[in-house]
Amino acid sequence: MRKVGICADHGGFELKERIKSFLMEKQLEPVDYGATELDNSDDFPDYVIPLAKAVASGDVWRGIAICGSGVGACIAANKISGIRAALVSDHFSAHQGVEDDDMNLLCLGGRVTGHAAAEELVSAFLNARFIGAERHLRRLGKIQALENGI
Template identity: 65%
Template structure:
């Protein structure tokens, strides 16, 4: 499997360790940077090229890191065709792929330790999209929004009292 990794200075050390572990596990890894620890670098400079590569199908999955993972997640999701999520638990790491066809995993290097990060990456990479009709239907709605088409939404499935917030 082709896996891309990217991180700014906040995620640099963990990215380096994860990339080596991925190679040791037999994954084909492309490192989108940073190439050195530079405290003045910016996560979009590395995460955007990774996300674009995933969206074009050059990478099957991507792993993006920064200090919290929030910035990496925000910018990765700006690229059409990317379904990125900030994940801190094993269930979400595989369920995000199985139900939502997540293709970029975002991690905060100051939020999770290396052992947990490796567990999350492993769950993410071994999970497969279920292809269930309800999941495809939901992803079609997401794709429509990416194309600038705001689909007609069904009424909420829960009762809401009129005039309340």
């Protein structure tokens, strides 16, 4: 069973709980990086950074980070080397980000994404595979060089 990391702060807590159930229905194993309870004073980096590190290290296959808008989660996740996170609100970007850019962490806005839309986006993200065409590999190589300080 593939492990999918998931996290959310208070702004995405309700959606995270819904998506965890959805992942189990799809025969995936959700690994919850928090929050474990609704706390309006929590901070998304406390959950997103451990999730992003787990995705980058291969402890989980892919990740889903949720905050109120998804913006903060995306900014935090992309600070971790090896993470290619995107805030996604449409079906095309959810699969194209994986196919062309090897996106490995999906960010969602818990206050702006409905349950049905979130399930559609998560499905598109998880069902997509990196194509690995030469142009894609070349572009990812340039990003990797930047991460490595070259």
